[in-house]
Amino acid sequence: MNDAGTALDASAFVTLLVEERGDRLAVQLNRPEVRNAIDQTMVDELHAVCAYLERTPKVLILSGTAADPETGAKAIFASGADIAQLRERRRDDALAGINSSLFDRIAKLPMPVIAALDGYALGGGAELAYAADFRIGTSGLRMGNPETGLGIMAAAGATWRLRELVGEPLAKEILLAGRTLTGEECLSAGLITELVEPGALLDAAHALAGRIARQEPLAVRLTKTVFHSPREVHPLIDNLTQGLLFESAAKFDRMQQFLDRKKQS
Structure with a gap:
């Protein structure tokens, strides 16, 4: 402790x-x-x-x-x-x-x-x-x-x-x-x-x-934060947070993996 x-x-x-x-x-x-x-x-x-x-x-x-x-x-x-x-x-x-x-x-x-x-x-x-x-x-x-x-x-x-x-x-x-x-x-x-x-x-x-x-940890963390944010800061906080996630390496990796699986199915 x-x-x-x-x-x-x-x-x-x-x-x-x-x-x-x-x-x-x-x-x-x-x-x-x-x-x-x-x-x-x-x-x-x-x-x-x-x-x-x-x-x-x-x-x-x-x-x-x-x-x-x-x-x-x-x-x-x-x-x-x-x-x-x-x-x-x-x-x-x-x-x-x-x-x-x-x-x-x-x-x-x-x-x-x-x-x-x-x-x-x-x-x-x-x-x-x-x-x-x-x-x-x-x-x-x-x-x-x-x-x-x-x-x-x-x-x-x-x-x-x-x-x-x-x-x-x-x-x-x-x-x-x-x-x-x-x-x-x-x-x-x-x-x-x-x-x-x-x-x-x-x-x-x-x-x-x-x-x-199994979800992307940063996406989970930020979604929890945005979920509990006051109503008056939406949708601005949603857009800003999504902007951060759009630039993350995990977003590109996970979406590419999704597309690769879709091609194989």
């Missing part, structure tokens, strides 16, 4: 399990004893992951703890912020945006982020998932924002990301009435794009990462 170095030291993490491949980084939240509650240590370690991916762009896969039939432990993505720590936070902590700044950083990573969701994804755990570019879930997924029941609000992105993802009526039901969605309801609402069996969840996430990795 070295921000200044050139490689990610997976052995330095205590709340995350990290597996790195050539084109992706798989990060598992790993505090099962407290249902993967997001504490300050996890926040710091996820910032270190972001710092690495900002220097070395790769697809990020975020997952939680799988169910364990031997112990009876249930699957969990993240139950939210650590309530014991959250109870002691005051006004200045809220203004510091501890979770919101992290989730915004994750959303802005150069390459896409995939959230693989099983079990509870609640509160801050749900907001972490909302910050991803893709969400894949299981029928056992339970996603929602119960913050108002604890006397606070969902302040790490849910009040605006969730509205963009599922629309205002359902977003208000989740945020103001404490509705928790099942995996099937998440799929119906478009909050997840795929519903798979728990044992196939990570395979599905890696398959999606593989499809992304």
